[in-house]
Amino acid sequence: MSNNHLVQKRRTLSTQGIQRAIWIALAALIVSVASFGGYYYWDRYVHSGDKSPLDRDIEHMEEVIKEDPQSPEARVALAEFYLGKGMYKEALNQTEQVLNLYPETEGALLVAGVAFVHMNQPEEALEPLEKFTALRKDQPMANMDTALEAAYYFLGESYVKLKRMDEAITALEAALLISATDADALYQLGLAYQATGQAENALERYHKAVRLVPNFVEAYGGMIESYTTLEQPEYVAYARGMQALNLQDYGTAQTHLEYAVEALPDFGPAFLGLGLAYEQTGDLQAALVAVQQALELNPGDFAAQQALGRIRAAMNSQG
Amino acid sequence: MSIQLSKNTTITAKAIEEDEREDKRRKRLLLLLMLLLALLACVVTLFIRYLWQPVPLPELLPIPVNVNYAPHYLFSIYEIERPIGVAVSPDGDRIYVAETGGERLVKVFDRDGDLLNSFAPPRTRPGERSPVYVTTDKTGRVYVTDRLQHAVFVYDELGTYLDTILGPDLTLSEYVSKHVGSLPPGTVLAYNSFEPDAYYQIGETEQTIPAPSPVGWAPLGIRMDSAGNMLLTDVAADRHTVREISGDVLLSASWQDFAPPENIFGAYGQGDGQLLFPNTAVAGSRGRVYVTDGNNGRISVWDGEGNFLFHFGQGSGDGALSLPRGAVIDSRDRLHVVDAVGQDIKVYDVSGSEISLLFAFGDWGMGDGQFNYPSDIALDATGRVYVADRENNRIQIWSY
Numbered sequence: 001m002s003n004n005h006l007v008q009k010r011r012t013l014s015t016q017g018i019q020r021a022i023w024i025a026l027a028a029l030i031v032s033v034a035s036f037g038g039y040y041y042w043d044r045y046v047h048s049g050d051k052s053p054l055d056r057d058i059e060h061m062e063e064v065i066k067e068d069p070q071s072p073e074a075r076v077a078l079a080e081f082y083l084g085k086g087m088y089k090e091a092l093n094q095t096e097q098v099l100n101l102y103p104e105t106e107g108a109l110l111v112a113g114v115a116f117v118h119m120n121q122p123e124e125a126l127e128p129l130e131k132f133t134a135l136r137k138d139q140p141m142a143n144m145d146t147a148l149e150a151a152y153y154f155l156g157e158s159y160v161k162l163k164r165m166d167e168a169i170t171a172l173e174a175a176l177l178i179s180a181t182d183a184d185a186l187y188q189l190g191l192a193y194q195a196t197g198q199a200e201n202a203l204e205r206y207h208k209a210v211r212l213v214p215n216f217v218e219a220y221g222g223m224i225e226s227y228t229t230l231e232q233p234e235y236v237a238y239a240r241g242m243q244a245l246n247l248q249d250y251g252t253a254q255t256h257l258e259y260a261v262e263a264l265p266d267f268g269p270a271f272l273g274l275g276l277a278y279e280q281t282g283d284l285q286a287a288l289v290a291v292q293q294a295l296e297l298n299p300g301d302f303a304a305q306q307a308l309g310r311i312r313a314a315m316n317s318q319g
Numbered sequence: 320m321s322i323q324l325s326k327n328t329t330i331t332a333k334a335i336e337e338d339e340r341e342d343k344r345r346k347r348l349l350l351l352l353m354l355l356l357a358l359l360a361c362v363v364t365l366f367i368r369y370l371w372q373p374v375p376l377p378e379l380l381p382i383p384v385n386v387n388y389a390p391h392y393l394f395s396i397y398e399i400e401r402p403i404g405v406a407v408s409p410d411g412d413r414i415y416v417a418e419t420g421g422e423r424l425v426k427v428f429d430r431d432g433d434l435l436n437s438f439a440p441p442r443t444r445p446g447e448r449s450p451v452y453v454t455t456d457k458t459g460r461v462y463v464t465d466r467l468q469h470a471v472f473v474y475d476e477l478g479t480y481l482d483t484i485l486g487p488d489l490t491l492s493e494y495v496s497k498h499v500g501s502l503p504p505g506t507v508l509a510y511n512s513f514e515p516d517a518y519y520q521i522g523e524t525e526q527t528i529p530a531p532s533p534v535g536w537a538p539l540g541i542r543m544d545s546a547g548n549m550l551l552t553d554v555a556a557d558r559h560t561v562r563e564i565s566g567d568v569l570l571s572a573s574w575q576d577f578a579p580p581e582n583i584f585g586a587y588g589q590g591d592g593q594l595l596f597p598n599t600a601v602a603g604s605r606g607r608v609y610v611t612d613g614n615n616g617r618i619s620v621w622d623g624e625g626n627f628l629f630h631f632g633q634g635s636g637d638g639a640l641s642l643p644r645g646a647v648i649d650s651r652d653r654l655h656v657v658d659a660v661g662q663d664i665k666v667y668d669v670s671g672s673e674i675s676l677l678f679a680f681g682d683w684g685m686g687d688g689q690f691n692y693p694s695d696i697a698l699d700a701t702g703r704v705y706v707a708d709r710e711n712n713r714i715q716i717w718s719y
Contacts, residue, residue: 014345015341015344015345015348018345018348018349018352019348021352022348022351022352022355025352025355025356025359026355028359029355029358029359029362032359032362032363032366033362035366036362036365036366036369039366039369040369040376043369043373044373044375044702044718045391045393045718052395052397052687053397314634314635317633317634317635
């Protein structure tokens with residue numbers, strides 16, 4: 001009886017020992033998997049690496065400011081770097097410190113205004129931007145001043161957001177006097193004209209904008225609204241088709257543009273758009289016909305000439 | 320008495336039954352323990368193997384796992400102007416970058432992207448040199464082709480100049496030794512095709528001899544195959560060819576008698592078996608050679624004897640190439656091709672008889688992982704991918 005008890009006890013202990021070993025092995029396995037997984041991830045996916053030039057500029061300028069906290073130039077430079085990095089609050093913090101001491105520091109005013117626009121605070125953007133434009137607009141090289149152009153643009157965009165359209169038009173026209181090829185300014189101006197009931201003026205700006213930036217989806221959206229106002233459904237179809245084309249929805253683009261070319265047989269841009277849509281869906285023969293028609297209507301259309309060359313090359317390569 | 324006996328028998332039977340149950344339980348637990356220990360051993364072995372050779376997990380596993388996924392962007396090296404060629408040392412610790420901007424140097428970086436040093440052909444000024452492609456051999460020597468010098472400059476792994484390959488069967492050391500006799504170790508040489516003399520220094524005094532006449536070749540792309548043979552593209556005006564130069568001579572200690580056996584294939588043109596600005600030629604495991612046929616916008620495929628087989632990548636659609644430049648092939652026969660105008664890296668499976676596009680990575684832009692006219696590519700043994708992102712003035716490092 002006593003021997004049986006001992007055997008039983010030894011076995012029980014042995015089972016317990018195995019159980020303990022299992023727990024230890026399980027813990028070790030979990031630790032090993034976690035360690036290996038963590039190390040593998042760190043080694044292959046996490047790398048501090050070299051910093052981008054912008055990060056290095058920020059780091060450098062932060063050091064400069066530590067050594068000379070009173071330097072407005074350094075703070076404005078740092079604010080510009082923060083702005084470039086999308087660190088708008090940090091940029092504003094720097095400009096605020098400069099403007100508290102030197103309220104007419106032009107760089108700080110511009111950066112503050114742009115930062116407010118990016119933070120979707122148009123009301124707050126107005127004061128620094130108006131102050132900046134007032135300081136710069138009468139300087140000798142004002143008509144070539146790209147910073148002034150930027151300030152007018154962001155001022156115009158802020159007015160558009162605040163629905164102060166007359167002021168927006170003034171600011172955006174001023175921006176375009178300095179840089180006539182600013183497609184964003186043209187688009188914003190289109191919005192302002194549309195909102196003041198001047199759909200034809202708006203369309204003129206939208207068309208200029210898409211000539212400069214052919215895939216300007218928002219500008220085609222503006223056209224849809226203006227053509228709708230003018231009750232020109234065939235042009236609405238054109239704008240919808242071009243919008244869909246640039247959103248890579250080629251089926252929708254073809255539907256609208258096929259309607260547009262039928263309704264507007266003398267309107268080259270619709271044929272070009274349709275040709276581009278066919279090209280994207282691989283129907284090169286149809287694309288060739290449409291683009292040739294676009295060129296017949298507008299022989300100088302550079303985009304159509306390029307498309308024709310591209311389509312012919314693709315057809316040749318397919319034999 | 321008999322009641323007592325029956326009772327004892329019942330107790331014994333129960334004890335035996337319990338023992339059997341316990342035994343079964345112990346066996347199950349032991350089995351579980353074994354399984355856990357085996358798993359633990361596998362994980363620890365994998366971990367140790369990874370520490371020994373840090374390659375992507377699918378390559379680490381003892382059984383072949385045929386998965387294909389695009390690499391991910393890690394970081395960039397920025398201290399470069401218009402990098403055009405990139406190579407990695409055999410141990411993966413040094414990255415060599417040929418730049419066409421600035422001083423036109425070959426810059427050397429460590430794995431973390433820290434600049435170690437830079438070098439250029441001796442006695443040349445920036446306007447007289449234009450390094451293009453770079454490669455390393457098994458011993459770590461660095462070979463740099465130069466468009467302006469029409470030569471291949473050879474350096475040791477630290478960037479110390481060793482010799483210049485002036486033509487398919489002529490090196491600078493051979494040329495000088497023919498004029499002045501056998502060169503002792505430590506002889507310093509220098510050659511600049513814009514100067515009338517070649518230089519050598521034995522001992523204290525520098526001496527000159529007339530520079531060798533041009534041999535009429537124009538080395539461009541340069542790669543080494545696994546056997547150590549050099550694959551060099553030649554874009555001289557009258558011939559656009561690939562030269563396969565035997566590795567036995569390249570790996571010899573001295574190049575004072577440089578006449579390696581050579582296999583030349585390709586000709587100038589657009590037809591089958593013809594090439595227009597072949598940029599790089601790389602060898603796959605099936606003995607085939609893949610040539611990035613730059614201006615024909617395709618990859619030209621040749622057998623090991625230099626016979627044209629077929630080409631792919633021309634035209635439109637998935638896998639179509641615009642301007643293929645640098646290329647490299649990995650241990651799984653995945654051909655990585657830099658498409659400079661397509662602004663991406665296209666990766667093809669060339670392991671079988673059918674070539675297929677596996678994936679492409681990158682697109683146009685200036686952000687992380689975007690390219691602006693990429694030019695060359697290199698792989699290291701740990702699954703890192705180095706891309707010369709020319710117009711973004713950086714080397715991008717990606718990892719599988």
